[in-house]
Amino acid sequence: MSEGTDGAAADRELLERIRAAPVLAGPLLTFDPDRAPGAPGPLFAAWLDRALADGVPEPQIMTLSTAAADGTPSARVLMLRGVDSADCAVVFAGDRRSGKGRDLAANPVAAVSWYWPAHGRQIRMTGPVDALDAGTARRDYLGRSPASRAAGLAGVTSAPLGSLAEYARERRAAQERVAAEPDAVPEGHTVYRLRARQAEFWQADPERGHLRLHYTRDGDGWTRTLLWP
Template identity: 45%
Template sequence: MSGGPEARTVRELLFGLPMLGGELPSFDPEGAPDSPFPLFLTWLGEAVVAGVREPHAMSLATADADGGPDLRVVALRDATEAGWTFATQADSPKGRQLAARPQAAIMFHWREQGRQIRARGPVLRADAATAARDFLDRLPGSRAASLVGHQSEVLTDPAALPAAFAAASARVASAPDTVDPQHALFTVEPRTVEFWQGVPGRGHIRLRYRAERATGPWTRDRLWP
């Protein structure tokens, strides 16, 4: 039984909340491919078919200049053997952190399937022409949101936000070829990729891939849960 609305403490609220409930898919690591990308593609496809909400929401961990960790969600724009690509503002905190320390960790959590995929590796920034093409591929609303800029800066006057959105939307409408120079595409290259399948009561299944470079060759290890 969970705490319900009358619960007074976090512990009471948490009491009895299920974790890894429902029917979970199977995962046979013996039949896993030699490299992680085909398995990522299979799991992503299964997440889409299973109706997992926002399977392309990816946690992205970076470190600041002092080595302090930072974490947020970004949208996955693409993934290939070369890595996972996302877009952001180059002058945002994460953009600056990646310029100074081009290393990151990412994570997908597909709770409806009891699955987690985590990866780490170096981060490459795409050239300006590639970023511009990605920007112009976006819907007008996303382009306007990007052109508003100032990501993560202090908003001293909240009334400035709708005004900035209106100005950016007008700019996109009148000059559709406008490209935000801060729009940056980053790719997290795989060096370590781990697939985690929850199996309550029988030991969760973990399969880790490791390589010196994204092209492999890959070493595969089963991990204790």
């Protein structure tokens, strides 16, 4: 079941290929920070809208970074499940018994980030995270496809899985449960809302004149600052 090759020579060869791989090659989009809105939510919505319109692959996929009570960080990829651009908040979902759920219970603040290579754009947000009510979690879950609902009902995200045979058995049982009980929702399913305290927009330039615009929440408004890239 092993994949790949071993050894320092293979690592060097891999590194050479990594170094030769094109990055930020363009053509990329441009960005004029002087014309950016006074709040980051509308800018996020505009960049996401453009990514969707241009067919950027999976622009709804984001990295969520959390920290455990002892400060140990963890990052993983998730789906964006909602946007509140007026308040610069984003919504995602997962099991509260998973690693991220445990981190957020102990330390309810997180970072989310996106990178859309075809546009040369990175967006980052950090802020406090709230778990939304059970009705919201239920609606979120029941809006998913039967296959996705069955996947969430088999086992508990991040708990050890005994064997592939157990996996196949539990998946089959979950598919049967979804057919018999279409309203079933996993006990731990939770919708979370991150309200940005800070947001940052990074526009790459093939000539390396990258631009970085940072927003910090300031009372009811936002302070905008250019940062060295």
